[in-house]
Every structure is written in structure tokens, then in C-alpha cells.
Amino acid sequence: MIGNDIVDLNTIKPNWNRKRFLDKVFTEKEQHIISVSENQHQTLWLLWSMKEAAYKIYVQQFGKQFFNPKKLVCYLSSSTSGYITIENETYTTTSTISKDYIYTVASLNYSENYTSAVFKIENDSYITQSESLKNRFFETISKSEGLNFNNLNIRKNILGVPKLFHNNSKLPIQMSLTHCGNYCGYVYF
Amino acid sequence: MEKNELITKLKSIVEPYIQDEEAFKNLSEETDFVKDLKINSANLVDVILDVEDAFDIRIENDEMEKMLSVKAAMDIVNSKLEAK
Incomplete structure (x- = not known):
């Protein structure tokens, strides 16, 4: 985890x-x-x-x-x-x-040998940040796992814990996303 | 304190910290500070300090622990006001 x-x-x-x-x-x-x-x-x-x-x-x-x-x-x-x-x-x-x-x-x-990245986004609105972060994360995953970007999605459980899905199947990937102000980061393994 | 009055007061306290306008407009007892209003956790500390100031009460850490929703905040404020 x-x-x-x-x-x-x-x-x-x-x-x-x-x-x-x-x-x-x-x-x-x-x-x-x-x-x-x-x-x-x-x-x-x-x-x-x-x-x-x-x-x-x-x-x-x-x-x-x-x-x-x-x-x-x-x-x-x-x-x-x-x-x-x-x-x-x-x-x-x-x-x-x-x-x-x-x-x-x-x-x-x-x-745990994880992959982690931090990047800057000029627009600091919550929704824009959240979307850009997800897209960056999906781009990385689609390259590293050889999966179609458009089929990736994130579902949150009742506690707000995000899980990565490819279409309807849950991927065996542990992940976490964060953003604050103009900065975002993702980590997974 | 009367329920609607309390909700109105809490609503004005959280307003500076919310990041989801839609959820804020529809704020009710069931609203969750983090999940719905997207208040970041550093600001959640501010919400708690502002609640303390607004009602002239002090909230202990083990009470704060449950303050994740409007309902939980209302319960704590009311029990503190009754104990005054």
C-alpha cells in the first residue's frame, strides 16, 4: 500500500x-x-x-x-x-x-519499488487540477502497462480510496494521487 | 441551538475553504467536509478553529477526530453548548 x-x-x-x-x-x-x-x-x-x-x-x-x-x-x-x-x-x-x-x-x-512523479499546473482550480493529474497518470500507465488510455478509469470506494480500472476490471496496481495549489503528484507500483 | 440556525452558521464558517461550489449550495446535515465540499485537510483544521471561535467553545482532539461531516460538527457543537 x-x-x-x-x-x-x-x-x-x-x-x-x-x-x-x-x-x-x-x-x-x-x-x-x-x-x-x-x-x-x-x-x-x-x-x-x-x-x-x-x-x-x-x-x-x-x-x-x-x-x-x-x-x-x-x-x-x-x-x-x-x-x-x-x-x-x-x-x-x-x-x-x-x-x-x-x-x-x-x-x-x-x-516497495514505486514510480512517482511531481509536476506543475498553472491553473489551480480544483477540477482542472484533478483532471490534469488523472490524465497524466493514465498516460504513464498506458505506456508502462501497454493499455489503452481511453479504457483507464479510477473508482473511489466509500472511503474515497482510489482504485485503478481497465474497463471494468480492477488492475493489480496500488496508487495514490495528490494535488495542492499549483502542484500535483502521483505514485504507483 | 436550533438546527437550521446551526447549519446556517456552519455554512458561513466553511465557505472560505470549500472547493466544490455545487456541493456547498446543497449543503445539508449529510454533507461530508472532505468528500463532498473537497475541503483540504489543512483547512479542516482552520474550520475547527473557526468553529471554536464562533461558538466560544474548545474542541478536544478526540472529539475533532469524528468531525468529518456537518452532522458530526453539529452534534459536537450542541453538546459543548449544552455543557456550558
Whole structure:
């Protein structure tokens, strides 16, 4: 299972200095990591994207949703890699940090050999982004799997977990899509 | 608080964060913040903080955990207001 999350650092609202925001989302230890870091805005959204990417796996794994980012606890092993723990689970995370965005992929196992891509879209409306992201993802899949682009489609289950289909048959591909502001990303294996 | 009044108040709180106009127009108790209104999760924190401010209440994290729909938000706000 796999999950990803992207944060557009230019469009995300800088509400992180609201103490109550921090208390709702981050543990004391995480708040400390943020407060001593050189770039607080970047570190905050790095930890956030780790939690979000890991949450997407949790929902697939256990079939339940909740809203409590503090329960997903971040550990950084380096500036771009780390892991998240929740209940008895551990998810590995790998992040890409640029001046414009932070992108994290979380996976259940280190060994998962996934394909991941990030790209920019000038139009930041939700629907346009969502469509462009899907099209880019289908183009990649149709090339790599030798399938007709027009027959690919995504169906979401009741929890909003996306599954990739070719006509009416579900493909044995794990995937996750994300967009925020002007940036999009997909990951699959 | 009376149901319609509460929905109206919640509707004005979520408005700045919604990404699906159609779902917003048809907002009801059954509306889901993320699935229907496409509110991103960072903004969901803002919704919760704004709800706290608007009703002068404090929502604990284990209560926030369930606040994924208008109905769940209404239940929490009402129970907090009654406890005041």
C-alpha cells in the first residue's frame, strides 16, 4: 500500500503561527522540531505531508477515517526521510523538498519499488487540477502497462480510496494521487 | 441551538475553504467536509478553529477526530453548548 501528499509552499496559508493550530496537529516533540528549524514554514509542512501520506495508507489498511493528525507521529531520520507511527503501525516516508513544494511518499515496506512523479499546473482550480493529474497518470500507465488510455478509469470506494480500472476490471496496481495549489503528484507500483 | 440556525452558521464558517461550489449550495446535515465540499485537510483544521471561535467553545482532539461531516460538527457543537 502506498500514499502520497504534496503541499504547495507558495499557496498554502501561513496559519502555522497560530498556537492552537500547532496544538491540534503536532505533538510537543514535533512542535519543538519545527521551532528550532531554520525554515519553520518548510519544516511544518514537511511533517504535515508525512502525516497526510501515511494517513492515506492507514485508511486503505483499516478502512476507517478520522481527523486527528496528532495521532500520526513523525520521526525524521534525515532531512528528507523518516517514518510515521500510529497505533502499532509504522510507515516509511521519503520526501522531496524544493523551494516551491514538499512532496512525501509513504509506504508500508521499504522494499516497495514505486514510480512517482511531481509536476506543475498553472491553473489551480480544483477540477482542472484533478483532471490534469488523472490524465497524466493514465498516460504513464498506458505506456508502462501497454493499455489503452481511453479504457483507464479510477473508482473511489466509500472511503474515497482510489482504485485503478481497465474497463471494468480492477488492475493489480496500488496508487495514490495528490494535488495542492499549483502542484500535483502521483505514485504507483 | 436550533438546527437550521446551526447549519446556517456552519455554512458561513466553511465557505472560505470549500472547493466544490455545487456541493456547498446543497449543503445539508449529510454533507461530508472532505468528500463532498473537497475541503483540504489543512483547512479542516482552520474550520475547527473557526468553529471554536464562533461558538466560544474548545474542541478536544478526540472529539475533532469524528468531525468529518456537518452532522458530526453539529452534534459536537450542541453538546459543548449544552455543557456550558
